[in-house]
Amino acid sequence: MATSPRPTQPWQLSATELAAAVRAREISSTELVRSCLERIEETNPRLNALVDLRPEEALEEARRADERTVSGDELGPLHGVPVSIKINTEQRGYATSNGVPALAHRPAEGDAACVTALRAAGAVPLGRSNSPAFSFRWFSTNELHGRTLNPWDAERTPGGSSGGAAAGLAAGMTPLAQGNDIGGSIRFPAACCGVVGVRPTVGRISDWAPxxxxxxxxxxxxxxxxxTVHSCAVQGPLARTVADARLALHAMTTPDLRDSSGVPAVPLRPRPARPVRVRLVRGNGTVENHPAVDRALDRAAAHLADAGHAVEEVAELPLLTEAARLWAxxxxxxxxxxxxxxxQLGGDDIRTALEGHFAAAAELWGDRPDLETYINGWARRATLVTRLQELLGGDRILLTPVCAEPPFEQDADITDRDRARQLFPAMWPMTAVPVLGFPAVTVPVHVENGLPFSVQLIGGRFEEDLVLDAAQAVEDRSEVPWLWG
Structure with a gap:
């Protein structure tokens, strides 16, 4: 991946570089947090990516991290590295507002398991990242905190629901961000903002919270x-590089049986002896890709082939098409x-967005699907999980678009009903994956007309490292400059 000129400020370094520098005492966590705070002060007033900032609290945590650095204590893999936490995730002392004013007055008494894991790894929480109200739009605006802008183009969505996390990363506010994903909410914002997003296998990172x-x-x-929250939603990292995303993923991995979908231990997966086979799935047979989306796929396929992967293209994979329909x-x-x-609690935007969502779902399932249809949907989901695992195993991955379109224009889901209905089918790569619970990574490939374009890589269950290896091969051969380059 193309990078900016040699970094001159700590906030410009990758999380991997920063963790090594803090461990080697080449920089203190306090210096790093101050550098990020200065970058936030410079960029956040325009972008509104991070909200509920408490600089003195972050600096105090950094000071404690520095004390552990010199004390001889064992240091975690993210020791002293700042990370943003999403406003829908429990963080002690902060309201889990989800962008809703009625939820903004009750501070969380404890941390969600993913935040606990980040703290245990040594990360320093720095700022809460913005999201849409109830975290249920592919845009990031709400009545409580306002609108988050895409650092590449203010007229385009930064994605949702982890839009603040992705925008903050892309602008250099933090080197890592925590997000969650039930319909693309990590992967789509990452793609919109030109960073890396990881949706892990359901159960790998605990979704438990107070x-x-x-x-x-x-x-x-x-x-x-x-x-669906328990079976499809996951916590996961967003990062500027694949290496950083891998580092954060392993730090956040938290077998936890309080999570109803949690696993007692992540299974060890042997690496294949040769590069994995890649199946390029270009579409779903119902929506046409924007030319720039196809160009991103072509480039990613060429990069993977150059890395030694055997790439086979198919026009569509009916299993994924059906999974996206089931998600609806x-x-x-x-x-x-x-x-x-x-x-009762939400504003006009979320009400209008949900009206559009229900109208789009009704085109697939009717106005009021009955209980039998719903139960059969869950039964069919289990069959599709088995079939996709059989297809992928431990030595195959899928390459798909992120979305059939470039990043949507701001508020495309609420300004025009016909336009809103177009978003649903375009997002099939984002919705097919959560309903099946498989791991997926979005990685940027190139920039066109001032916007980043990414691809999605999907692997078998608990094959995150296999998928990240392929994402690394794409990143190594791609040209996506940092915004401050």
């Missing part, structure tokens, strides 16, 4: 989450019982 509460006229209410059923029907709460 109970969530909402203040309602009837009093505090503990929030329960529907089946299962997610939508799980949201339906929550609509009264969303309508």
């Amino acid at each position: 109970p969530a509460w909402a203040d309602t006229p009837a009093g505090p209410v503990e929030l329960d989450f529907p089946p 059923l299962l997610i939508t029907e799980d949201i339906r019982p929550m609509l009264p709460v969303v309508h």
Whole structure:
């Protein structure tokens, strides 16, 4: 990947470089946090990527990290490295607001398991990253914190729901970011902002968190989450480089049986003796790719072939097409019982966005799918999981678009109903993966007309390292400059 001229400021270094420098005492965590804070002060007023900043708290954590550096204590792999935490993730002392004013007044009493893992690895939380209200749009704006802009083009979405995380990374505010993904919410923002996003296998990184509460006229209410959250949602890292993403992924890996989908231990996966086979899936048979999207696929396929991978192209993979269609059923029907709460606590944007979502889902499943259809959808999901695992095994991966379009224009899902319906089919690569729970990585390939274009790589369950190896091969051969280059 093309890089900027030789870094002159700590915030310009990769997380991997920074972790090594802190460990070697070439830089202190305090110096690093101050450098990031200066970059935030310079760029965040325009982009609004990070919210609820508490500089003195971050500096105090950095000071404690520096004390451990010189004490001889064992240091974690991310020791002293700043990371942003998303506003829908529990972090002690911060409200898990999800961009909703009614949720902004109850500080979390503890950390989510993924935040605990980052702290245990030595990372220093620095800022909360913005998201859409209820974290349910492919855009990042809400009534509480306002709109996040894409550092490449303010008229284009930074992605959602981890848009603040991706925009902050791309602008150099933090070297790492935590996000979560149930419909592309790590991978799509990463692609929109030209960084790397990792969606791990369901269960690899614990999704456990302290109970969530909402203040309602009837009093505090503990929030329960529907089946798709437990079966499809994951926590994961966003980073500027594949190496940084790998480092953060392994630091965040937290076998945790409090998580209803958690595994007791991540299975050891032997590396194949030869480069894995790659199947390029160009489309889904229903939506045409933008030419720049096809060019990104062609370049990534050429890079992988140059690295020794055997690349085979198919026009579509019906299994993925069906999985994306199932996502529209299962997610939508799980949201339906929550609509009264969303309508009560949310603003006009999320209401309009959900109207568009339901209209698009109705084109596939009808206005009100019955219980039998919903149950059969879950049954079919299990069959598709088995079939995809059989297809991929431990020595094959898929190469797909991120989206059939470039990053969407801001508020494309709420400004025009016809335009909103076009987004749903275009995002099939983002929605097919979560419903099956497989790992996927988005990695930038090139820049065209001032926008980054990325591809998605999908592997078998718990084959994250295999997918990251392929992503590294793409990154090594790609030309995507940093914004400050």
